[in-house]
Amino acid sequence: MFKVLERIFKDKLATEQISLAGSDRFRGPVEGSASGEVLKACAAACPVQAFSVQGEEYRVDYKKCLFCGRCVEACAKAAVDEAAEAGLKHKHEDALPVLVEAGQEVLQEVLKVKLGRSLHVRHLDAGSCNACDFEMGAMSNPIYDLHRYGVHFVASPRHADMLMVTGVVTRNLEQALKMSYEALPEPKLVMACGACAAGGETYGDTYAVVGAADKVVPVDLYVPGCPPRPSAMIMALLAAADMLKEKMK
Amino acid sequence: MMTTIMPEAILMAAEKYSAGGKHPLTAMFGRDETASGVGYVIYCYFEIPEDKTMDGFKVVFNPNGSLEYDSITHIVPAAAWYEREIKDMFGLVPKGHPDLRPLVLHESFPEGFYPLRKDVKVNAKVRGERQFKVRTAKGEGLFEVPVGPIHAGIIEPGHFRFSQAGEAMLQLDAKLFFTHRGIEKAVEGKTPYEALPIVERICGACSIANTWSFCQAVEKALNIKVPRRAEIIRTLLMELERIANHTGDIGNIPAGVGFNPAISLGGRLKEKLMRLSEAVAGNRFLRGMIITGGVSMDITQELRERIHNVMDEVADGVEDMATMFREQENFQNRVQTTGIVRNQTAVDLALVGVGARASGYEHDSRSDFSYGVYDELDFKPYTKTMGDVAARLLVRIGELSASFEMVDKLIELLNNCDSQELFVPVAYAEGASWGISESARGSNFQYVALDSEGRIDRLFVRSASYANWPALPIAVQGDIIPDFPLINKSFELCYACIDR
Numbered sequence: 211m212f213k214v215l216e217r218i219f220k221d222k223l224a225t226e227q228i229s230l231a232g233s234d235r236f237r238g239p240v241e242g243s244a245s246g247e248v249l250k251a252c253a254a255a256c257p258v259q260a261f262s263v264q265g266e267e268y269r270v271d272y273k274k275c276l277f278c279g280r281c282v283e284a285c286a287k288a289a290v291d292e293a294a295e296a297g298l299k300h301k302h303e304d305a306l307p308v309l310v311e312a313g314q315e316v317l318q319e320v321l322k323v324k325l326g327r328s329l330h331v332r333h334l335d336a337g338s339c340n341a342c343d344f345e346m347g348a349m350s351n352p353i354y355d356l357h358r359y360g361v362h363f364v365a366s367p368r369h370a371d372m373l374m375v376t377g378v379v380t381r382n383l384e385q386a387l388k389m390s391y392e393a394l395p396e397p398k399l400v401m402a403c404g405a406c407a408a409g410g411e412t413y414g415d416t417y418a419v420v421g422a423a424d425k426v427v428p429v430d431l432y433v434p435g436c437p438p439r440p441s442a443m444i445m446a447l448l449a450a451a452d453m454l455k456e457k458m459k
Numbered sequence: 460m461m462t463t464i465m466p467e468a469i470l471m472a473a474e475k476y477s478a479g480g481k482h483p484l485t486a487m488f489g490r491d492e493t494a495s496g497v498g499y500v501i502y503c504y505f506e507i508p509e510d511k512t513m514d515g516f517k518v519v520f521n522p523n524g525s526l527e528y529d530s531i532t533h534i535v536p537a538a539a540w541y542e543r544e545i546k547d548m549f550g551l552v553p554k555g556h557p558d559l560r561p562l563v564l565h566e567s568f569p570e571g572f573y574p575l576r577k578d579v580k581v582n583a584k585v586r587g588e589r590q591f592k593v594r595t596a597k598g599e600g601l602f603e604v605p606v607g608p609i610h611a612g613i614i615e616p617g618h619f620r621f622s623q624a625g626e627a628m629l630q631l632d633a634k635l636f637f638t639h640r641g642i643e644k645a646v647e648g649k650t651p652y653e654a655l656p657i658v659e660r661i662c663g664a665c666s667i668a669n670t671w672s673f674c675q676a677v678e679k680a681l682n683i684k685v686p687r688r689a690e691i692i693r694t695l696l697m698e699l700e701r702i703a704n705h706t707g708d709i710g711n712i713p714a715g716v717g718f719n720p721a722i723s724l725g726g727r728l729k730e731k732l733m734r735l736s737e738a739v740a741g742n743r744f745l746r747g748m749i750i751t752g753g754v755s756m757d758i759t760q761e762l763r764e765r766i767h768n769v770m771d772e773v774a775d776g777v778e779d780m781a782t783m784f785r786e787q788e789n790f791q792n793r794v795q796t797t798g799i800v801r802n803q804t805a806v807d808l809a810l811v812g813v814g815a816r817a818s819g820y821e822h823d824s825r826s827d828f829s830y831g832v833y834d835e836l837d838f839k840p841y842t843k844t845m846g847d848v849a850a851r852l853l854v855r856i857g858e859l860s861a862s863f864e865m866v867d868k869l870i871e872l873l874n875n876c877d878s879q880e881l882f883v884p885v886a887y888a889e890g891a892s893w894g895i896s897e898s899a900r901g902s903n904f905q906y907v908a909l910d911s912e913g914r915i916d917r918l919f920v921r922s923a924s925y926a927n928w929p930a931l932p933i934a935v936q937g938d939i940i941p942d943f944p945l946i947n948k949s950f951e952l953c954y955a956c957i958d959r
Contacts, residue, residue, distance in 0.1 A: 341663025
């Protein structure tokens with residue numbers, strides 16, 4: 211037992227500053243350019259129709275994007291004959307996918323005034339594959355140590371300021387989501403976390419699926435990623451608690 | 460070739476193929492083959508461990524005739540859930556089944572809606588009011604504790620109804636399948652390549668197991684030989700996924716008793732492994748690595764060294780945790796003799812993975828079947844006999860050290876593998892087969908049938924948790940309700956992959 215303690219002491223502080231960088235292979239937001247023809251091939255390869263093309267311009271809907279890399283792969287394949295093609299690639303240094311929605315600013319005001327920068331969150335799995343849930347769990351480990359930011363997970367929606375929804379809303383959980391939202395005290399905030407809750411296209415439209423979270427309850431903040439990494443989730447929570455600027459310095 | 464039988468012969472066939480329980484029922488599922496004039500079909504697959512293969516039969520129903528058959532649940536108890544699911548999805552009714560409540564489709568679906576029949580559109584939006592009655596025990600002084608589907612922690616949704624006699628749990632009834640997304644229907648009509656992003660999102664924690672079983676089934680159906688380098692990498696990825704899950708689990712089980720130092724240490728080790736996964740695959744869940752025909756990326760020399768180093772660090776940490784567990788009497792008091800599954804129960808329910816092996820049932824697809832390069836790794840399943848929480852914890856720790864050794868051997872194999880070929884191109888065509896791989900929770904079985912254009916006609920996914928869930932209500936009986944989180948965590952059953 212003493213050996214164990216000794217080793218733990220030797221490790222010193224495990225908690226890290228939140229970093230946005232990913233490993234070399236990390237698939238972050240898409241950047242670069244390609245010809246219209248090549249971009250069409252990229253759009254066709256997207257499993258969730260997040261990649262749209264207009265002429266030589268393209269747009270990625272990061273609410274839906276799975277960060278699966280198929281557009282970049284298709285670009286490389288299609289661009290082989292076209293020399294001097296810059297092509298698309300994934301960013302990995304600044305790997306935090308942009309937070310979506312203008313609602314953010316309003317949200318920050320509300321939080322500052324009413325909550326004084328503390329945030330109590332209730333998680334709700336509305337039909338996720340559990341990857342988002344595992345990453346949410348990881349936020350509480352000693353490395354990310356979410357509690358240092360004044361963000362806490364609570365046991366009931368009645369104790370929460372915000373509902374953090376993961377997963378595409380299923381028919382079997384639609385009622386649970388509605389009831390949890392109703393149980394939330396004012397001001398009710400909802401964060402759609404991950405491609406399923408934010409975009410709702412991961413599995414397509416099936417008999418068992420209602421869709422993205424905003425089809426059932428009003429959503430204030432969308433966090434892209436499949437799943438968003440713990441650091442991205444923390445950034446999103448900080449944005450929600452108006453601490454983003456301070457932490458990005 | 461599977462034997463085709465008429466519905467009247469199902470009991471005899473079940474008796475013969477299960478061989479008195481010697482051959483566990485791996486999967487039982489329906490398929491709509493009315494388009495080819497066959498009818499509705501039930502497939503039953505049994506494992507034949509002595510031949511390292513599977514065998515079974517299919518039962519053919521005339522869609523215009525009777526859709527009833529004799530339930531095989533009283534001969535093969537493991538069939539209970541499968542028969543309920545087939546009734547929900549195809550409307551084939553097992554006569555004499557002890558519990559015919561809906562399994563997958565909850566109250567918002569109408570009666571008579573069978574989503575996996577081909578005449579139902581994938582996005583059919585029908586509403587109705589189906590009945591689902593939760594089971595409770597009645598008697599003087601007994602009371603109920605309802606829990607979920609929204610829980611207090613960050614976990615997946617399920618509804619539990621405990622019938623209590625004071626602190627002791629008399630009975631537990633679980634209503635599951637809340638996260639049912641209709642995945643098996645969603646992939647119909649897609650090519651295996653198009654379906655892969657969905658298959659690897661059946662469950663976050665088992666994406667390698669799911670994609671490997673899926674790709675194996677496709678490759679077997681089309682007679683494709685995967686390059687050796689890809690087989691080694693697949694096996695290595697599978698062991699990395701197991702190590703990440705087992706390490707996370709041994710850090711999570713102490714959360715059932717509030718043993719914080721162990722939780723912290725486990726969380727730190729898991730994070731190291733998640734970051735390693737990101738370095739290997741570009742995301743923290745090893746997605747996008749396994750593709751039909753092989754793997755998408757190599758594991759470079761640099762990555763191999765990093766894997767080796769991280770394994771060393773994690774192995775030290777796991778050893779520390781094992782010491783902590785062993786030397787804390789309070790902890791031992793809580794985990795020993797808690798949540799027992801007897802060996803006979805494990806065999807009867809055809810349990811898989813850690814759930815089976817902690818009850819002395821040597822059931823491990825890595826040795827029961829031949830896939831990847833497990834045959835070269837000199838692998839032997841690790842078992843314990845007590846069947847309690849402590850045994851499930853020890854099996855995980857034992858398997859971790861075996862996996863660390865295997866990772867070293869796999870890196871060695873990769874170093875010595877001259878071929879650089881990562882995948883072979885696959886031309887999709889008609890065919891059907893099954894695939895199996897051992898996830899951290901147990902064997903993961905999938906059946907894939909491709910139509911004449913090489914598009915998916917039927918995908919059936921039986922994850923390890925599907926086989927092990929029915930053991931949980933048995934394990935908790937007689938234990939006190941504060942032990943439920945502990946027992947639950949010791950099985951670490953996943954909801955996303957049973958619900959699909």
